[in-house]
Amino acid sequence: MSNYKLHTPNGVNDILPDERVVKKEIEQTIGEVFRASAYCEVETPMFEYYDCYLGRDGQISQENLYKFFDEQGRVLSLRPDFTTSIARMAATKEYDKPLPLRYMYNGSVFRTEQTEGARRREFTQSGIELIGSYSAKADAEVIALTIEALISCGIEEMSIEIGQVGFFNGLVLQTGLDTQNAERLRERIDSKDVVGIREILADIDMDKDIKSLIVELPYLFGGVEILDKANLDGLNETSKSALNNLREIYNILCDYGFSDYVSLDLGMLQDIDYYTGVIFKGYTHGVGFPICAGGRYDNLMSNFGAQMGAVGAAIGVNRVMSAIDTSYGRENDVIMLYAEDNKRAIEAARLFCEHEYTVENYIENGTFKDAVELCKRKNITAIVRVMKNGEFEISDLLTGETTKTDMSEFEDEFDF
Amino acid sequence: MRYLTVALAKGRLAELAMDIFSSIGMDCEQMKEKTRKLIFTDEKNKMKFILVKASDVPTYVEHGAADIGIVGKDTLLEEGRNLYEMVDLGFGKCRMCVCGPTALKGRLDKIKELKVASKYTGIASRYFRDEKGQTVDMIKLHGSVELAPLVGLSDVIVDIVETGKTLKENGLDVLETVCDLSARLVVNKVSMKMERDRIMNIVDKFQRICKEVEK
Known part of the structure; x- marks a missing residue:
């Protein structure tokens, strides 16, 4: 039998001290960007009634939810994302607040993903939701803040791909395909599989130009020029307004100065049961999966009894960690404190902490020499020996220099 | 670069x-x-x-x-x-097919608890469940799949057919085509x-x- 107690389950892992420093810094950096644009931080429960996530297959299908029961036999589920919970929260508890509502969050989400390699079952999302607006300005704000947050984290090279599910939905109406075949078509387009698309459309009698546009959809990605390429006369209103919406969002993002990061992809069609308008995903070098994703989900709010527009984005913090140089930001400013006199040492420790030093107490029964030895093993470069008479002996272990001082002298130095 | x-x-x-x-x-x-x-x-x-x-x-x-x-x-x-x-x-180019004894041709839908052996259990499951709406018993094999119906391990197999020669030599036939490959x-x-x-x-x-x- 395997000794399971020594291992973590597939898809979850420990975040060790050095990683935690980097991760926290990323979370704080992202949070500051969002907070500066008036997004308010909220927390939602780690698990909810399964019903909360029902009827939203496509984004995260029910197979990917962790389910368990409460004491009355009701089905509960670990949260697979924050968006659903925040939509529920906003619709049921914040409905009387002036619109639009801006929320931000940071925390773990859980999905029963296949785990070989890079996929995790518990991972951290940092994101925003902008609720109560249908405008393209809202879409652009969410995308722009996501880009800004990623730049602040140190990601310079990235590509944010923007699509619009309304464009595809309009085309499907014109094909007259039933739900099942429309889903097969969506899947083939999302995989850029022209052969598969042709097969599905083979026997359909429809506008020839529109049909070849659908076959071409996998290749309709790139700069803003693809919007002209896609803008055929035969399009219906749904598709046309989707294109206009994309153009508007694109123009606003140019005003933000982010045109270099943004490109368009009309064939990007993941998760479209859930999203209703613009969708986007962000990529960078060295990470084989999107580092952020989001979109407009106007139907989700009405699902909880409040008919209003909403758009959101989530950044995958673990993926950002693997995209950036994680060696930054780790400065060792720890002082080891060796006490000849306990009471004085405690006072000294308080003084150092007040001045934002990190103090590690030597708590073994060893000699001062043992403490210095421990410093070397721990890469700590400064040790303070607090003498019985209140004197400090401060040793810089890199230079070997030792200076003598006492509490009041030290305080004066700080005051200076 | x-x-x-x-x-x-x-x-x-x-x-x-x-x-x-x-x-x-x-x-x-x-x-x-x-x-x-x-x-x-x-x-x-x-x-x-x-x-x-x-x-x-x-x-x-x-x-x-x-x-x-x-x-x-x-x-x-x-x-x-x-x-x-x-x-x-x-x-x-080749085809993914349901193969078995010729006697089963056209009768697959009528067999309850059909036993299917395949290297491609994902494709086979999806075909029977989603396209045919038929519940089947799936058996995962890693090679010499043609053997399964001959020794009674399964009723049929789902496998790649190129020329059909291996099938014929083992007394099996293509019963249905799942897809082209x-x-x-x-x-x-x-x-x-x-x-x-x-x-x-x-x-x-x-x-x-x-x-x-x-x-």
């Missing part, structure tokens, strides 16, 4: 794919030598070629360990990975965005060559 990495399914597919890569100006000479090396580099074009087991190609490409992959549609269907399937290479060029979704020009250049050239071959 970054290296673009191409994952090739070991065997005949790799050889055919190398021919195309050579013909569009890549240096594949290293690979034609008999060697046990699994990774080859074309310094001039900044390309790397790696040889992996067919069923692992989608994994390498989905995770971005390879940017491009050459692999059979059967593997793609079975693995169900999230990647771009850009070009039908036209070679390696051929080799595909697949691309990692992130690579496509980050290295669009270089990848689309390769995709376009492959498409042109494959169209010519079709003619």
Whole structure:
């Protein structure tokens, strides 16, 4: 039998001290960007009634939810994302607040993903939701803040791909395909599989130009020029307004100065049961999966009894960690404190902490020499020996220099 | 410039794919030598070629360990990975079929608790469950699948049929066709965005060559 107690389950892992420093810094950096644009931080429960996530297959299908029961036999589920919970929260508890509502969050989400390699079952999302607006300005704000947050984290090279599910939905109406075949078509387009698309459309009698546009959809990605390429006369209103919406969002993002990061992809069609308008995903070098994703989900709010527009984005913090140089930001400013006199040492420790030093107490029964030895093993470069008479002996272990001082002298130095 | 990495399914597919890569100006000479090396580099074009087991190609490409992959549609269907399937290479053509004793022809729907053996249990399950709406018992095998109906392990098998010769020699017949198969060029979704020009250049050239071959 395997000794399971020594291992973590597939898809979850420990975040060790050095990683935690980097991760926290990323979370704080992202949070500051969002907070500066008036997004308010909220927390939602780690698990909810399964019903909360029902009827939203496509984004995260029910197979990917962790389910368990409460004491009355009701089905509960670990949260697979924050968006659903925040939509529920906003619709049921914040409905009387002036619109639009801006929320931000940071925390773990859980999905029963296949785990070989890079996929995790518990991972951290940092994101925003902008609720109560249908405008393209809202879409652009969410995308722009996501880009800004990623730049602040140190990601310079990235590509944010923007699509619009309304464009595809309009085309499907014109094909007259039933739900099942429309889903097969969506899947083939999302995989850029022209052969598969042709097969599905083979026997359909429809506008020839529109049909070849659908076959071409996998290749309709790139700069803003693809919007002209896609803008055929035969399009219906749904598709046309989707294109206009994309153009508007694109123009606003140019005003933000982010045109270099943004490109368009009309064939990007993941998760479209859930999203209703613009969708986007962000990529960078060295990470084989999107580092952020989001979109407009106007139907989700009405699902909880409040008919209003909403758009959101989530950044995958673990993926950002693997995209950036994680060696930054780790400065060792720890002082080891060796006490000849306990009471004085405690006072000294308080003084150092007040001045934002990190103090590690030597708590073994060893000699001062043992403490210095421990410093070397721990890469700590400064040790303070607090003498019985209140004197400090401060040793810089890199230079070997030792200076003598006492509490009041030290305080004066700080005051200076 | 970054290296673009191409994952090739070991065997005949790799050889055919190398021919195309050579013909569009890549240096594949290293690979034609008999060697046990699994990774080859074309310094001039900044390309790397790696040889992996067919069923692992989608994994390498989905995770971005390879940017491009050459692999059979059967593997793609079975693995169900999230990647771009850009070009039908036209070679390696064959069919995924339900095969069994001729006596079962046209009677599959009537057998309750049909036992199905296959290497491709994903494809087989989806076919019976989603397309036919039939509940079946699935048995996963790793080779010599034709044996299963002969020794009573299963009623039928789902397997790739090229010429049908192996089937005939074992007294089996094609009962239903699940789908047509051929080799595909697949691309990692992130690579496509980050290295669009270089990848689309390769995709376009492959498409042109494959169209010519079709003619």
